Amino acid sequence: MSIVVVGSVAYDTIETIHGSAQAALGGSASYFSLAARFFAPVSIVAVVGSDFKPSDKELLIERNIDVRGLERRDGKTMHWHGRYHEDMNKRDTISLALNVFAGFEPALLPDQRRADYLFLGNISPALQQHVLAQMSSPKVVAADTMNHWIESDRAALTKLLAGLDILTLNDEEARILSGEHNLVKAGRAVLKMGPKIALVKRGEYGVLQFSREGMFAVPAYPLEEVLDPTGAGDTFAGGVMGYLARHGRLSEGTLRSAVVYGSVMASFVVEKFALERLTTLTWEEVDRRYRAFIELTDCQHPRWTSQ
């Protein structure tokens, strides 16, 4: 079943202690779709400026991402400039030029409105709601949000939450949204706000999933080198939604596997700058790391218990 993603397509300038990338293709919709396309057809809804490079559009098309909904407007493409600390869990935004993204009014194509899987990338909750209202009867609606929206537009976010199957957010955002410092209490409080599932992203420490069945915890895949964490959250969401769309149902079992695949996808993207790693990634590599991930976390596999 196909997935529609609404979010940003941007140019990112990224600095980490390992180097930098200048005006590299980025944005939540780019990361999400480049991960999700391994599992199911993906269709983008986003806006870019007249400076958007034909080669970047081609990059998406070549990977079977439907870009009919990638609107081109006069002006410049959104540009984000960020700098990571030595501790890559922390970063500063040096500048953010919304450019054409400031006037973004997502309008879905008729076939996009009939999609079963919808991911609302991190845009204003009012815009997310505007998109959700255009859908006929989606099976699974997931959204990402951030501290900025929680603090500046809680009313719109509260309304949105009531219509969500899945909310993705990081641990700090879960604390701000719920008012609970303890993460278990925070996750449970978020569920009471509407979403059936809350996926709390903890960066290098993995993901904590809250659902009506209880909790599920996965570590992040331990890597020898992390060059650039940009887009890890959207890449994770792409893996999760991709897996769910491929398997066509939202049970605790598929959800847990989806979270592992999301973690696997995120473990790749941080290995190189911007989204470069996702453009060269093969299904064989995904499959190999999925098996390594299972081995990493499994204490009951016959391989170990027969010893």
Next chain:
Amino acid sequence: MSIVVVGSVAYDTIETIHGSAQAALGGSASYFSLAARFFAPVSIVAVVGSDFKPSDKELLIERNIDVRGLERRDGKTMHWHGRYHEDMNKRDTISLALNVFAGFEPALLPDQRRADYLFLGNISPALQQHVLAQMSSPKVVAADTMNHWIESDRAALTKLLAGLDILTLNDEEARILSGEHNLVKAGRAVLKMGPKIALVKRGEYGVLQFSREGMFAVPAYPLEEVLDPTGAGDTFAGGVMGYLARHGRLSEGTLRSAVVYGSVMASFVVEKFALERLTTLTWEEVDRRYRAFIELTDCQHPRWTSQ
């Protein structure tokens, strides 16, 4: 098979945002033995002062902990006073009075020297070596260390590491010991220093195990309330060594289960101040949380995959 633990028995004054404990029984040997005794017989080697309360000795004896090696000397018992930040991953030592512990020269009883399992709590590496030299032919030797010894007595620590099966340390200590910031590189570098296994403790984020078989990652059991993290590392070690001693072999399979049981034991101790929770804990509670822990981390259980 029985376990010998060498470490501190102390009185701790602990302050957290949730309250405080005054001169409560603590010390690495106390936490370790109160966890390990659920799995195998434990024998303590430690020193206390003349102020050591008979009721505290009784507390250990009643829980089948062998205290023949608990030496009593004129003077006061070691006293530690610590204060945790709101973020309980951080704490300050307000004061540390070694008292009789300053003259501690552990001498093992003849039957202790023949034990198969030895845990060297966080004392100076020279003292740890002094104890190890008294053992006839232990099957598994584990030790804990800390940044203080890594920085002040690296030569003695390096010598000790060569004779260890298991080293437990936290993530920051793994970085200092190895000189590697990346935790995967740090863990692998620690293995090259001698220990067959390195268990890197990450507090609320769980444990990363390094062995010749590769890596194993477990999250910490998510709790609604953490009152006092004191002793969590030693309690974890008690669960690990207890499980290994009970099963009598050090394979990757038993090790992984041991790390889960260690995590389970640690998840209890932080629920109350000092070691109180370990004194009331029952095997039924341990077993129930072990099963909850497996459910928390398992993405392949039939309960989920049959859905």
